[in-house]
Amino acid sequence: xxxxDKSTEEAxxxxxxxxxxxxxxxxxxMQDIADEAGINKALVHYYxxxxxxxxxxxxxxEFGKFFSNLALVISSEIPLFEKIEQMVKLDIERLSQFPxxxxxxxxxxxxxxxxxxxxxxxxxxxxxxxxxxxxxxxEIKNGTIxxxxxxxxxINIQSLSIFPFIAKPMIKNVFQIxxxxxxxxxxxxxxxxxxxxxxxxxINDKI
Amino acid sequence: xxxxDKSTEEAxxxxxxxxxxxxxxxxxxMQDIADEAGINKALVHYYxxxxxxxxxxxxxxEFGKFFSNLALVISSEIPLFEKIEQMVKLDIERLSQFPxxxxxxxxxxxxxxxxxxxxxxxxxxxxxxxxxxxxxxxEIKNGTIxxxxxxxxxINIQSLSIFPFIAKPMIKNVFQIxxxxxxxxxxxxxxxxxxxxxxxxxINDKI
DNA sequence: AATAAATTTAACCAAATGGTTAAAAAACTT
DNA sequence: AAGTTTTTTAACCATTTGGTTAAATTTATT
Numbered sequence: 001x002x003x004x005d006k007s008t009e010e011a012x013x014x015x016x017x018x019x020x021x022x023x024x025x026x027x028x029x030m031q032d033i034a035d036e037a038g039i040n041k042a043l044v045h046y047y048x049x050x051x052x053x054x055x056x057x058x059x060x061x062e063f064g065k066f067f068s069n070l071a072l073v074i075s076s077e078i079p080l081f082e083k084i085e086q087m088v089k090l091d092i093e094r095l096s097q098f099p100x101x102x103x104x105x106x107x108x109x110x111x112x113x114x115x116x117x118x119x120x121x122x123x124x125x126x127x128x129x130x131x132x133x134x135x136x137x138x139e140i141k142n143g144t145i146x147x148x149x150x151x152x153x154x155i156n157i158q159s160l161s162i163f164p165f166i167a168k169p170m171i172k173n174v175f176q177i178x179x180x181x182x183x184x185x186x187x188x189x190x191x192x193x194x195x196x197x198x199x200x201x202x203i204n205d206k207i
Numbered sequence: 208x209x210x211x212d213k214s215t216e217e218a219x220x221x222x223x224x225x226x227x228x229x230x231x232x233x234x235x236x237m238q239d240i241a242d243e244a245g246i247n248k249a250l251v252h253y254y255x256x257x258x259x260x261x262x263x264x265x266x267x268x269e270f271g272k273f274f275s276n277l278a279l280v281i282s283s284e285i286p287l288f289e290k291i292e293q294m295v296k297l298d299i300e301r302l303s304q305f306p307x308x309x310x311x312x313x314x315x316x317x318x319x320x321x322x323x324x325x326x327x328x329x330x331x332x333x334x335x336x337x338x339x340x341x342x343x344x345x346e347i348k349n350g351t352i353x354x355x356x357x358x359x360x361x362i363n364i365q366s367l368s369i370f371p372f373i374a375k376p377m378i379k380n381v382f383q384i385x386x387x388x389x390x391x392x393x394x395x396x397x398x399x400x401x402x403x404x405x406x407x408x409x410i411n412d413k414i
Numbered sequence: 415a416a417t418a419a420a421t422t423t424a425a426c427c428a429a430a431t432g433g434t435t436a437a438a439a440a441a442c443t444t
Numbered sequence: 445a446a447g448t449t450t451t452t453t454a455a456c457c458a459t460t461t462g463g464t465t466a467a468a469t470t471t472a473t474t
Contacts, residue, residue: 008421023318026234030462040423045463106373107314111230113376125381146406151382152395156403159370164362166313166373169320174332175358188359196363199353200407215451237432247453252433421470431460440451 009047011037013058016044020058021104025051025111056115059108063119065098066105071128074154080139081201084157085194091161092190096183102162129154145201153201160193216254218244220265223251227265228311232258232318263322266315270326272305273312278335281361287346288408291364292401298368299397303390309369336361352408360408367400 015037019028030051034041048054073086095101109116133150140147164171164186172182222244226235237258241248255261280293302308316323340357347354371378371393379389 024231024233024314026231027318029460031460041462042424042464043422046421049463051462103314103317106377107231107310109376110310111234113380116377116380120380126383129382148399149395151392152399155371155374155378155396156367156400158374159366160363163366163370163373166370167362167365169316170313170323171362173320173323173327175336176333185358188356189362192355192359193363196407199409199411200403202406202411204406204409204411236430238430248432249434249454250452253451256433258432415474417472417474419470419472421468423466423468425465425467427462427464429461429463432458434457435455436453437455438451438453440449442447442449444445444447 008037008039008043012039012044012047012054016048016054017058017062020055021062021100024104024107025055028055059105059115060119062098062101062105063116065094066101067123068094071123071125075124075128075131080135080145081198083135084197087157088161088194088197089190091158092186092193095162095165096186099165099168101165103166106166143203146203148201153197156200157197160189160197164189215244215246215250219246219251219254219261223255223261224265224269227262228269228307231311231314232262235262266312266322267326269305269308269312270323272301273308274330275301278330278332281335282331282338287342287352288405290342291404294364295368295401295404296397298365299393299400302369302372303393306372306375308372310373313373350410353410355408360404363407364404367396367404371396 012033016028016033019033019036022028028051030044031041033054034044037044044054048057069090070087073083073090076083076086078086129150132154136145136148136150136153139145168182171185172178175181177185219240223235223240226240226243229235235258237251238248240261241251244251251261255264276297277294280290280297283290283293285293336357339361343352343355343357343360346352375389378392379385382388384392
């Protein structure tokens with residue numbers, strides 16, 4: 001039986017997303033996608049032609065999610081520390097919703113860097129970086145924060161936000177915690193990571 | 208023609224490692240492994256029986272590398288800040304040698320968490336964590352560092368060290384840098400990440 | 415209701431893939 | 445040198461897999 005509340009196309013996309021994010025391009029099976037969507041395999045091809053095209057579609061969507069709103073926050077006109085707080089919060093909340101996202105995106109970008117190039121150009125990455133660099137250089141000159149390159153800071157922010165989701169099964173095993181504990185740990189991070197970063201940046205004006 | 212400087216078995220392992228780390232379990236092909244090792248496919252099975260067994264072997268080796276010496280440093284009897292420095296240096300130097308390591312290990316752990324469980328027990332992870340927690344709690348009581356949980360600090364250290372390697376192709380594209388630039392950036396991180404962490408921990412004794 | 419268009423399916427197909435087998439070749443023993 | 449064991453290969457095999465086709469069914473259109 002088929003649920004008609006969602007169109008067939010949507011149903012396929014939803015199932016394919018799950019399959020690809022969990023098993024990757026080579027690990028996912030068209031037959032499984034069809035089965036799980038409750039339809040014939042030929043129908044998947046009817047809507048999306050090839051596995052590669054279906055995958056490319058999913059990848060584009062997920063790649064978009066991966067960067068969603070980040071550019072907006074980075075190039076917004078708010079104070080640096082506030083901006084860091086917002087970036088961390090945004091990242092962690094987004095990833096709490098889509099925990100498989102970063103491993104999937106980074107994995108596929110590694111296997112096929114070309115796939116990302118087009119999409120990156122579409123988003124205004126270059127401008128974004130320029131304005132952020134300026135803000136940081138300003139703060140450094142003001143003596144508000146220690147000297148650091150914008151790229152390094154950006155990488156630090158993203159590392160601290162994203163990595164725990166990539167390493168989730170490892171973390172759960174190493175620290176012997178269950179899903180609930182993990183989510184609590186993430187909640188703690190949502191508050192503490194931005195403080196951690198800000199503390200690392202602040203000038204320690206000992207007298 | 209075959210190079211006999213390395214035994215066939217070793218040659219297979221070497222080629223298989225490359226294949227699996229780059230393409231994953233489902234993406235790698237036994238035929239490709241045989242071809243690249245310059246031998247017949249049946250010979251791969253002669254030495255390692257099945258793809259799964261060959262993969263498991265490679266995974267164990269790489270998983271070992273992933274944690275190599277970390278336990279030693281964590282449970283060593285040196286001051287906290289020095290320990291952090293050593294951990295970061297160890298991590299980044301190891302990953303500079305094996306850049307594909309973290310994505311491969313974390314990816315496969317995600318796809319099949321069971322694979323890691325045995326190996327984790329072999330290493331003394333539990334004791335390691337206990338002693339580290341004590342050291343940190345000591346420093347907190349001493350007023351040397353801000354309050355933080357050992358797990359969170361450990362995750363922060365690993366995030367900052369490992370993530371850039373996982374995101375390498377993304378970073379190279381976003382920041383428009385080539386391989387050499389990337390390696391220079393990593394060199395900078397080897398020095399700055401530990402300072403970043405230590406600064407984040409230090410109490411800011413403003414008067 | 416009749417017709418046309420879109421959707422869905424069952425049955426196939428060719429290529430790829432992990433794995434096997436039996437024989438040849440190489441290395442080792444005596 | 446003859447015999448034994450180990451290593452290596454060519455040729456297969458069964459299954460899986462992405463993809464196709466032609467017919468059936470459902471959904472518009474008139």
